[in-house]
Amino acid sequence: MRVLVTGGAGYIGSVTTAVLLEAGHAVTVLDDLSTGHRDAVPAAAEFVQADIRTAGNVMSRERYDAVVHLAARSLVADSVADPAAYWQANVVGSLALADAARQHSVPRFVFSSTAAVYGDPTTTPVRETAEARPTNPYGASKLAVDQLLDSYARAYGLAAVSLRYFNVAGAHAGLGERHARESHLIPLILDVAQGKRDHIVIHGTDWDTTDGTCVRDYIHVADLARAHLLALENAAAGKHEIYNLGNGTGFSVREVIDTARLVTGRSIPALEGPRRPGDPAALVASAERAQALLGWRPRHPELRTIVGDAWAFHTAKDIA
Numbered sequence: 001m002r003v004l005v006t007g008g009a010g011y012i013g014s015v016t017t018a019v020l021l022e023a024g025h026a027v028t029v030l031d032d033l034s035t036g037h038r039d040a041v042p043a044a045a046e047f048v049q050a051d052i053r054t055a056g057n058v059m060s061r062e063r064y065d066a067v068v069h070l071a072a073r074s075l076v077a078d079s080v081a082d083p084a085a086y087w088q089a090n091v092v093g094s095l096a097l098a099d100a101a102r103q104h105s106v107p108r109f110v111f112s113s114t115a116a117v118y119g120d121p122t123t124t125p126v127r128e129t130a131e132a133r134p135t136n137p138y139g140a141s142k143l144a145v146d147q148l149l150d151s152y153a154r155a156y157g158l159a160a161v162s163l164r165y166f167n168v169a170g171a172h173a174g175l176g177e178r179h180a181r182e183s184h185l186i187p188l189i190l191d192v193a194q195g196k197r198d199h200i201v202i203h204g205t206d207w208d209t210t211d212g213t214c215v216r217d218y219i220h221v222a223d224l225a226r227a228h229l230l231a232l233e234n235a236a237a238g239k240h241e242i243y244n245l246g247n248g249t250g251f252s253v254r255e256v257i258d259t260a261r262l263v264t265g266r267s268i269p270a271l272e273g274p275r276r277p278g279d280p281a282a283l284v285a286s287a288e289r290a291q292a293l294l295g296w297r298p299r300h301p302e303l304r305t306i307v308g309d310a311w312a313f314h315t316a317k318d319i320a
């Protein structure tokens, strides 16, 4: 397939591009480089620096079999402070992209949705049938696009898939997480291990969890990228499928810090801070649907491997 990957210069998009290329697909990356890096785009991919709202230009030059849409603004706290930017980039941008795909008869569309659409779920592990009640504009903007794709599949025959990622971490093929403004737990912990930050602040120790800190389901970025490949290959015309993607095991913030201490052999000082507004106590995926319908099986489910691969990338990027 010839695939247009939006956000392919970003963390998950670059790894997904690498995995699509490894599988023999041809890839064009469309990215405005707002948070991504030109040197993260695998050499075998074509690169176009542009906003998703202008994707029609790229589609009029070449026929695509699929769009894999990862480009977005994705910082929860940011979305609370500046919701207009999130509705604009994530909803207006995705609408323009979906309309361009429709106009240019691109049959398949795979979208990066998020566990954040579930808000603070009442049952765990979270299935796709759980009620979607996002607690911030970021999650709401992603849910709006899920709904948009659902209606486009029904009305226009689009083969659409929303992949609801839980907490993505790790590295693959020399590609990993390097955001100028980092908010994610694992890269921040590894910065502390490297001595770039003095300590990690634990956001709340009074949650209703085993050790009082928040619990999350960490998924290896290579496993997630493979899910995109399977989603593309299994997408069916006129249908919108939703898949939760995680390992089905939750780790507390303290457990993640302990794992990073083991993996890195560094002490990693941790301070206890207040809760971060908008955080749910626990988010653990049921990925049974992806396993049953896509045949997806995580190859790297161990937290130690996920943190170890992130650490290898984290240390290598300084040498390069």
Ligand SMILES: NC(=O)c1ccc[n+]([C@@H]2O[C@H](COP(=O)([O-])OP(=O)(O)OC[C@H]3O[C@@H](n4cnc5c(N)ncnc54)[C@H](O)[C@@H]3O)[C@@H](O)[C@H]2O)c1
Pocket: 006, 007, 008, 009, 010, 011, 012, 013, 030, 031, 032, 033, 034, 035, 036, 037, 050, 051, 052, 053, 069, 070, 071, 072, 073, 074, 089, 093, 112, 113, 114, 115, 164, 165, 166, 167, 168, 169, 179
């Ligand atoms: N990282 C996670 O744990 C996680 C979890 C759930 C969902 N997601 C979703 O996965 C996707 C990728 O996340 P990531 O962590 O790789 O983020 P990232 O910031 O590393 O990548 C996003 C990429 O999109 C590009 N981009 C942003 N707005 C654009 C626009 N208007 N036009 C063109 N390009 C644009 C950026 O330059 C960047 O390269 C996002 O949609 C995010 O919401 C991420």
Ligand SMILES: O=c1ccn([C@@H]2O[C@H](COP(=O)(O)OP(=O)(O)O[C@H]3O[C@H](CO)[C@H](O)[C@H](O)[C@H]3O)[C@@H](O)[C@H]2O)c(=O)[nH]1
Pocket: 074, 075, 076, 114, 115, 116, 165, 166, 167, 183, 184, 185, 186, 188, 200, 201, 202, 203, 204, 214, 215, 216, 253, 276, 279, 283
């Ligand atoms: O310095 C930190 C950073 C994070 N945390 C805690 O670590 C856990 C993980 O936090 P992340 O910021 O790494 O990720 P989130 O769980 O906030 O992820 C949410 O936001 C992501 C986008 O940023 C994805 O969309 C994801 O699906 C959604 O659940 C949370 O309990 C958070 O409070 C800390 O204790 N200290």
